[in-house]
Amino acid sequence: MTDDIAPFWRHIARCNDLPSPAGFEPFLIGGRQVGWVGPEVLRALTFRPADFHFDARGVSLARRLRTPHARSRALEAVVTDLARAGLIPRPREELYDVRADPDGPSLATLDRCAVPAFGIRAEGVHVNGLVRRGDGLFLWVAVRAADKSVEPGKLDHIVAGGIPAGLGPDETLVKEAAEEASIPPALAATARKVARISYVMAWDIPGCARGMRRDTLHVYDLDLPEGFVPRPNDNEVARFELWPIEEVARAVRETDRFKFNVTLVLIDLFLRLGLIPPGRGAERLRAGLDQGG
Numbered sequence: 001m002t003d004d005i006a007p008f009w010r011h012i013a014r015c016n017d018l019p020s021p022a023g024f025e026p027f028l029i030g031g032r033q034v035g036w037v038g039p040e041v042l043r044a045l046t047f048r049p050a051d052f053h054f055d056a057r058g059v060s061l062a063r064r065l066r067t068p069h070a071r072s073r074a075l076e077a078v079v080t081d082l083a084r085a086g087l088i089p090r091p092r093e094e095l096y097d098v099r100a101d102p103d104g105p106s107l108a109t110l111d112r113c114a115v116p117a118f119g120i121r122a123e124g125v126h127v128n129g130l131v132r133r134g135d136g137l138f139l140w141v142a143v144r145a146a147d148k149s150v151e152p153g154k155l156d157h158i159v160a161g162g163i164p165a166g167l168g169p170d171e172t173l174v175k176e177a178a179e180e181a182s183i184p185p186a187l188a189a190t191a192r193k194v195a196r197i198s199y200v201m202a203w204d205i206p207g208c209a210r211g212m213r214r215d216t217l218h219v220y221d222l223d224l225p226e227g228f229v230p231r232p233n234d235n236e237v238a239r240f241e242l243w244p245i246e247e248v249a250r251a252v253r254e255t256d257r258f259k260f261n262v263t264l265v266l267i268d269l270f271l272r273l274g275l276i277p278p279g280r281g282a283e284r285l286r287a288g289l290d291q292g293g
Contacts (some may be wrong), residue, residue: 007253008270011105015199022116024212027057029071029107033058033101036119040087040209048078061108071098071108079114087209089113089149096122102216109165116203116211122162125173126265127191127220129158129181129230137245137273140230142180143238144259154259155251156242157273158230159183159222169193169218177222180237181230188222195219195268197289199261219265222274249275264289267293 024036037045037059045052045059051074053060065071072095082088092113097106098120115122129140140158144151161176163169170189177188196218203211224230230240243251251257252266268289270276276285 005276005285008263008267008276008285009288011110011252011260011267012199012285012291015201015264016288016291018202018212021119021212024119027120028060029098030063030066031060032107032122034098034100034107034118035214036212037117038119038212041082041117041211044082044085044087045078046104048064048081049157050062050151051078068106068108072110075108075110075114079111082117082209086207088211089116089205089208094162096162097165106165112162116213117209119212119214121214121216123169123216123218124160124162125176125218125220126157126262127159127173127177127222128221128265129223131226131242132223135227138242139245139248139269140224141180141229141241141243141248143241145235145238148236151259153238154262155257156237156259156262157265159188160262163218173218173220179234180232181240182233183222183224183230184230185262187224187228191222193218193222194221194272195265195289197264197268199264199289199291214255215261217261217265219268221269224246245273245275 021036024038025042026033027035027037051062053062065074083090089245091111094112095109096112096115098108098110099106131138142158144154144156144157146152158181159177162174173191174185174188177183198216201213203213249270252263267285271282276282
């Protein structure tokens, strides 16, 4: 494969298109920063002075909200208001943990729809479903459903999903594997954790307030038997296709057929497999896969 990294770097650049938080204000809980809030959401929060306080540090949840439960209730109420005002999409009824540090305690929970509006760090799992055959290495590729709100019809991993409140990466992997691809729990549990990728990007949905998407992806390799065929088990995936790894690399290099963040996980895979030759270009790509989440 060519050592020209520009076709791969463009994917990393797309997912890191917010070079600074200029225009956003820090969002704090219990005196610790957990996110960033843009001007439209900031204005909306001024109408809830009992729950949100403003000072030189930014905007904070009120100190009287001392427990994760109380904070979560306050956030739930403002999410309802923001959705009614059209500043965020409708609630997903899926909660994410809010943390100041990736490995720290959960300070509150927030509906997934509002996570970018508050610039909260979100975490997810992505699984490379690998099949090793006599004629080479293959990857199971998912085709996203046509009615998905984000990147409908694009190519995706066999398993990928956000980590909901109360669960860790390994538990989420097993849950999502069963839900998305009908992979038995015992087989899913053999996946190997191989990388952690992070990025920060502007989140612009037409008609909604501008937000900041700060994601950390926990990456796994899962070796699947030749005879195993994944089956969609929910409405997330239209179908699965088995691709030679070289064809996957060509699609990432030459097209935009894969979902935006899936390309980052695949670039990591290509680096580990040596499909992108070692050298300064590969080192730059590796550094670009960790932009701070």
